[in-house]
Amino acid sequence: MDQKIPFQILNSQILALFPDGEVEFVDIKLLDDIISYNDHLLSEINYKPYILTDIIFTNDRLFTPAPLIAFIEITNLCNLKCKHCYANSQYRRKNEMSTSMIFQLLDEFGEMGVLQVFLTGGEIFTHKDAVEIINYAATKNFTTQVFTNGILLTEQIVASLPGNIGLAISFDTADPVKTVRGKMDYPKLKQTFELLNKFKIPFRTAISVHKYNIQDIIETYEWSIKNNYPRPQWLETFATGRALKNKHILPTEENFKEIFEVYKTCMDKFCTMDNADELQGTAIESIHAIKTIQMVERLEIATGKPKLANTMVYVNSSGDVYPDSSCLDYEDFIGGSLYDLSFFDIWTNAFKELRKNSFTDFKGCDKCPINVSGIHCNFRDYGLSQNLHGDPFYCGASDYIKLMILRCAEYWKEKDDKGYKLKLLIN
Numbered sequence: 082m083d084q085k086i087p088f089q090i091l092n093s094q095i096l097a098l099f100p101d102g103e104v105e106f107v108d109i110k111l112l113d114d115i116i117s118y119n120d121h122l123l124s125e126i127n128y129k130p131y132i133l134t135d136i137i138f139t140n141d142r143l144f145t146p147a148p149l150i151a152f153i154e155i156t157n158l159c160n161l162k163c164k165h166c167y168a169n170s171q172y173r174r175k176n177e178m179s180t181s182m183i184f185q186l187l188d189e190f191g192e193m194g195v196l197q198v199f200l201t202g203g204e205i206f207t208h209k210d211a212v213e214i215i216n217y218a219a220t221k222n223f224t225t226q227v228f229t230n231g232i233l234l235t236e237q238i239v240a241s242l243p244g245n246i247g248l249a250i251s252f253d254t255a256d257p258v259k260t261v262r263g264k265m266d267y268p269k270l271k272q273t274f275e276l277l278n279k280f281k282i283p284f285r286t287a288i289s290v291h292k293y294n295i296q297d298i299i300e301t302y303e304w305s306i307k308n309n310y311p312r313p314q315w316l317e318t319f320a321t322g323r324a325l326k327n328k329h330i331l332p333t334e335e336n337f338k339e340i341f342e343v344y345k346t347c348m349d350k351f352c353t354m355d356n357a358d359e360l361q362g363t364a365i366e367s368i369h370a371i372k373t374i375q376m377v378e379r380l381e382i383a384t385g386k387p388k389l390a391n392t393m394v395y396v397n398s399s400g401d402v403y404p405d406s407s408c409l410d411y412e413d414f415i416g417g418s419l420y421d422l423s424f425f426d427i428w429t430n431a432f433k434e435l436r437k438n439s440f441t442d443f444k445g446c447d448k449c450p451i452n453v454s455g456i457h458c459n460f461r462d463y464g465l466s467q468n469l470h471g472d473p474f475y476c477g478a479s480d481y482i483k484l485m486i487l488r489c490a491e492y493w494k495e496k497d498d499k500g501y502k503l504k505l506l507i508n
């Protein structure tokens with residue numbers, strides 16, 4: 082599969098994801114070269130002299146011409162019924178999009194210049210055309226990441242996947258008694274990871290942290306190191322989707338001390354003082370994902386506006402376009418339906434009211450120690466805030482999450498000062 086450069090033009094500047102994984106604004110003079118590269122008329126592109134540090138925004142156009150990150154939930158059907166599921170997945174939604182409608186959406190994303198597409202579910206591999214959809218997405222300019230619980234992956238499926246995607250496998254514990262997901266154990270995980278290695282499919286892993294797996298997490302990190310598997314990403318469980326109905330699994334301030342000790346132990350195992358770049362040993366697909374997320378944050382800081390509906394979007398399996406998965410329970414947040422309008426129309430013309438909002442509209446932030454200490458906060462999130470406070474403009478973080486943000490920032494500052502970097506993959 083050849084690699085192309087997804088790009089979009091914003092106020093006479095180009096925002097692009099380059100083959101080395103960097104996401105940058107560059108001078109419009111580079112446009113012909115980018116087009117030639119994508120048409121295979123250039124084999125390399127030297128974009129660095131064209132990088133712009135001053136990003137121009139106009140007051141009427143603070144959102145990007147296409148999302149930088151777009152999620153497509155291809156089905157809500159899932160083989161599991163996890164208590165912490167952010168999307169409340171289990172059954173198909175009414176009127177789920179057909180495969181041809183998903184292809185059309187992928188075409189639009191490609192044409193508009195979306196940088197990164199996350200294909201998700203439900204469990205994506207319950208969809209009869211999952212492999213076909215993933216292969217189609219992989220032909221487009223954007224980078225494709227696939228979220229899965231990994232349980233349905235067989236040799237036949239893995240052998241049919243394209244090599245230029247990234248797979249993200251999430252689990253909570255490999256202890257069959259303590260899991261709130263079920264059906265996963267170390268032999269099954271090992272078998273799946275070995276298959277992915279055999280067919281050279283880049284993958285990363287993620288552990289969903291909740292009240293009942295705290296004491297298993299260190300063991301899972303150690304198991305990952307011992308077997309030379311990727312460092313699991315630490316995923317907090319938020320008050321959304323099915324987790325909202327199972328609040329007993331959500332960590333509280335009382336659990337903070339214990340969880341933070343586990344966090345430090347796990348991260349310490351993956352810190353290195355090598356002079357190498359912090360992304361050492363990381364597949365290019367993961368670098369693309371990380372750099373795109375970093376650009377989303379850069380734009381949030383530059384504009385003072387939340388990423389939701391400005392640079393990020395979530396399309397559910399019924400074709401409804403939301404600012405984010407955290408808003409799925411609230412129809413008021415739907416920007417439009419793909420059964421009525423093209424994605425381009427929805428992105429360009431919907432969300433007008435939401436886009437007027439800025440960080441200063443979130444009432445909880447004023448005196449919040451996170452905001453006061455200048456830490457960039459990802460919790461100006463309408464759905465999470467509504468779930469926690471009954472108000473979309475308050476704060477999307479629980480008291481436990483706030484403590485984690487503050488202490489993790491201190492921990493990483495200390496590590497950074499000593500010259501430690503976090504390795505994302507062991508290789």
Ligand code: SF4
Binds near residue numbers: 446447449477
């Ligand atoms: S944690 Fe909440 S109150 Fe604090 S900065 Fe983030 S969104 Fe604002």
